[in-house]
Amino acid sequence: MAGKVVLTYFDGRGKMESIRWLLTVAGVEFDEVHLTTRDQYLKLLNGGVLMFQQVPLVQMDGMNLVQTKAILHYIADKYNLHGKDPKERVKINMYAEGIIDLMEMIMILPFTADAKPKLENIETKAKERYMPVFEKALSEQTYLVGGKLTYADVLLLEGTLMLEEKFPSILADFSNVKNFQNRMTKIPAIAGFLQPGSKRKGQPDEKYVKTVMEVFALSKTPF
The missing domain is CATH 3.40.30.10 (Glutaredoxin)
Known part of the structure; x- marks a missing residue:
């Protein structure tokens, strides 16, 4: 093992x-x-x-x-994807857990009898609660925390791709997040994945x- x-x-x-x-x-x-x-x-x-x-x-x-x-x-x-000190790590964890909350709402959709109201709720929360946080963070630097790639960035990419599968134009008003997504997908390991x-x-x-x-x-x- x-x-x-x-x-x-x-x-x-x-x-x-x-x-x-x-x-x-x-x-x-x-x-x-x-x-x-x-x-x-x-x-x-x-x-x-x-x-x-x-x-x-x-x-x-x-x-x-x-x-x-x-x-x-x-x-x-x-x-080495978790920040250099406790202050960076707690910021990384907060961002990561926010996007995890959003992704988990999408994960349960296949097990939901009536997905339509849940989809509407996800779209509203993504636009009003979650994406504005990431849009602001990414207006200040290339990555979410500390100017380097962390696991929160990886989860954000995963989450935004999941959102676009359900709502193709959802990042239209979040140019920083969209630019981040485009940069991330050019990383060789991610491009291959x-x-x-x-x-x-x-x-x-x-x-x-x-x-x-x-x-x-x-x-x-x-x-």
């Missing part, structure tokens, strides 16, 4: 996708184990590797890592939803 990094999750985005993004930017190769049956999940539970009985699970450096934010922090700390055939996952489909429901033995969508 101390060798190559192994990710255990569904064959889809969900909470693992930000981890895939960050490992890719850090230049870390990883393998994936995709959960497709409930038996696989029960085996993980019985094996004691899921501290809170939840995935994502990331096996790296001899550890079984769970809880998405903790995993992101570990990777960011290890690969955005190409077809990479380990980036596509938008969740019915098969993904069905698999998640079956693995967790859910009889109806939870939202």
Whole structure:
């Protein structure tokens, strides 16, 4: 387990996708184990590797890592993507957790019976609450914190691309964010990750939803 990094999750985005993004930017190769049956999940539970009985699970450096934010922090700390001191790190975490909040609203859409009002809420909050914060931050420097790439920048790119999948013109009034996005996509590791055939996952489909429901033995969508 101390060798190559192994990710255990569904064959889809969900909470693992930000981890895939960050490992890719850090230049870390990883393998994936995709959960497709409930038996696989029960085996993980019985094996004691899921501290809170939840995935994502990331096996790296001899550890079984769970809880998405903790995993992101570990990777960011290890690969110098988390700021130079506590003041920078707390700013990075605030920006990162803001975009995570927004992305999680998008993540639950496939499991929602009536997505239309949720979509309207996401669009409103993106325009009024989240994007103005990033627009202001990026008016002052190339990256969000400290003038260098951090994991918050990686998550912001991921989040804005997710938004544009739902609302193609949403960045029209946020030129700093759009310019940031364009710069980020030119970073070689990111440019490769955005190409077809990479380990980036596509938008969740019915098969993904069905698999998640079956693995967790859910009889109806939870939202």
